Amino acid sequence: MPEEEYQLIVIGGGAAGFFAAITAAEAGLNKILILEKTAEVLSKVRISGGGRCNVTHDCYDPKELVQNYPRGEKNLIGPFHHFQPADTIAWFSEHGVTLKTEPDGRMFPTSDRSETIINCLTDAAHNQRITWRTRCTASEVKITPQGFQILNTLGHSYRSQKLLIATGGLRSKDAAQALIDLRQDHSPTVPSLFTFKIGDIRLHDLQGISVPHARIKIGSLQSEGPLLITHWGLSGPAILKASAWGARKLADCDYRFKIEVNWTGQHDTESLSTIFQTQRKTNGTRRVYKRSPLENITKRLWQRMCESSSISPESTWSTLTKDQSTRLIKELTCATFTVDGKSLNKDEFVTCGGVPLDDLHLKTMESKHLPGLYFAGEVLDIDGITGGFNFQAAWTTGHLAGTAIAKHSTRAPSKPS
Numbered sequence: 076m077p078e079e080e081y082q083l084i085v086i087g088g089g090a091a092g093f094f095a096a097i098t099a100a101e102a103g104l105n106k107i108l109i110l111e112k113t114a115e116v117l118s119k120v121r122i123s124g125g126g127r128c129n130v131t132h133d134c135y136d137p138k139e140l141v142q143n144y145p146r147g148e149k150n151l152i153g154p155f156h157h158f159q160p161a162d163t164i165a166w167f168s169e170h171g172v173t174l175k176t177e178p179d180g181r182m183f184p185t186s187d188r189s190e191t192i193i194n195c196l197t198d199a200a201h202n203q204r205i206t207w208r209t210r211c212t213a214s215e216v217k218i219t220p221q222g223f224q225i226l227n228t229l230g231h232s233y234r235s236q237k238l239l240i241a242t243g244g245l246r247s248k249d250a251a252q253a254l255i256d257l258r259q260d261h262s263p264t265v266p267s268l269f270t271f272k273i274g275d276i277r278l279h280d281l282q283g284i285s286v287p288h289a290r291i292k293i294g295s296l297q298s299e300g301p302l303l304i305t306h307w308g309l310s311g312p313a314i315l316k317a318s319a320w321g322a323r324k325l326a327d328c329d330y331r332f333k334i335e336v337n338w339t340g341q342h343d344t345e346s347l348s349t350i351f352q353t354q355r356k357t358n359g360t361r362r363v364y365k366r367s368p369l370e371n372i373t374k375r376l377w378q379r380m381c382e383s384s385s386i387s388p389e390s391t392w393s394t395l396t397k398d399q400s401t402r403l404i405k406e407l408t409c410a411t412f413t414v415d416g417k418s419l420n421k422d423e424f425v426t427c428g429g430v431p432l433d434d435l436h437l438k439t440m441e442s443k444h445l446p447g448l449y450f451a452g453e454v455l456d457i458d459g460i461t462g463g464f465n466f467q468a469a470w471t472t473g474h475l476a477g478t479a480i481a482k483h484s485t486r487a488p489s490k491p492s
């Protein structure tokens with residue numbers, strides 16, 4: 076098979092690779108090839124957001140937006156000034172897809188189907204005559220006087236002036252190979268967005284119970300939000316956020332650490348003592364075990380806390396001892412659990428680490444060391460918390476790279492004489 080020549084080759088047929096390729100093509104670039112190692116392009120888009128694809132987030136101030144990125148934070152302010160959620164919404168709308176916002180700010184296609192996003196991207200790529208090859212792993216990248224030469228596992232050779240690496244999180248050797256060949260530095264990756272394994276009797280058989288606003292502490296790491304008890308431990312936004320912000324620290328201790336939980340979110344010892352005193356005065360004969368005086372603590376969770384505080388089902392508010400009261404307040408505001416591992420959240424999983432942003436021109440996503448080489452998406456040392464922030468980073472970096480590649484590849488239009 077003769078060597079194929081393109082203006083741009085994209086390694087990785089995910090969200091970032093497709094978005095960059097379409098952007099470049101719509102800006103006038105011809106002859107674009109996307110290489111995808113698996114049998115299907117955009118496979119993560121398909122499974123994303125529980126099959127609904129959380130495309131972006133209802134947040135339009137770059138300074139506020141970057142606060143959702145444990146890695147990338149300040150460096151993303153500039154890129155978000157160029158392409159942010161409002162641009163994502165407009166782009167999809169121009170390509171026939173309307174997005175809707177959920178009460179927590181997450182945005183999904185109105186169809187509630189990730190297929191809508193896949194069809195939109197593949198149709199746009201098709202309209203722009205972009206070629207993509209599946210089951211085609213880029214296994215070697217060389218720099219030659221004629222540009223980049225990419226070889227696949229079957230030994231087939233492709234050549235291009237511009238190369239975009241969009242291989243996603245660097246979990247496999249395939250995803251990192253191009254970086255190794257091009258001597259591109261990349262920090263080791265560890266998981267972000269995972270849930271905590273806790274084998275504690277206090278959580279036993281309580282799976283499915285949640286509180287709308289808990290506060291958690293892991294040493295100096297703090298997080299808050301909804302908290303969910305699962306079969307294996309704790310999950311929910313408060314935990315996922317902590318796992319993202321503490322990704323490296325938690326990996327360093329092999330996911331074995333102590334976590335402190337305030338199930339009430341806003342209460343402390345003082346405010347709970349006041350509530351308990353009021354109960355003693357107004358409901359002295361009522362059994363403590365029977366009902367929680369706190370709206371957000373469900374009956375089963377409350378009863379488990381009473382049991383852990385040695386409060387018998389017969390104890391009333393007026394017979395509650397000081398010691399029992401202190402223990403119950405402690406269970407509510409700073410219950411300590413031992414985490415002994417992580418479990419991946421079935422809905423979302425990204426990697427922390429990758430190509431350092433200092434190695435790129437952040438307006439173009441081009442390498443500072445190797446002109447013509449660009450990066451986009453999760454291969455970069457950027458990751459967000461749950462809520463559509465990871466795809467937004469893929470759209471933003473893909474758009475910047477695609478725009479710059481087209482601009483630097485096509486001849487500037489000559490002035491009319």
Ligand SMILES: Cc1cc2nc3c(=O)[nH]c(=O)nc-3n(C[C@H](O)[C@H](O)[C@H](O)COP(=O)(O)OP(=O)(O)OC[C@H]3O[C@@H](n4cnc5c(N)ncnc54)[C@H](O)[C@@H]3O)c2cc1C
Pocket residue numbers: 086087088089090091092110111112113116117118119120122123124125128129130131211212213214241242243244249250251252421422423424425451452453454462463464465466467469
């Ligand atoms: C289960 C799950 C659900 C998620 N849900 C959401 C969500 O709802 N919202 C959100 O914002 N984020 C979500 N994420 C995160 C989001 O999917 C990623 O951040 C995003 O897909 C990154 O896009 P990407 O194009 O950089 O990488 P990817 O989507 O990983 O694409 C990279 C592609 O490169 C290919 N590749 C790698 N190496 C090679 C090679 N050598 N040759 C050829 N091809 C190669 C891979 O096969 C892959 O298809 C979810 C992640 C998971 C795992």
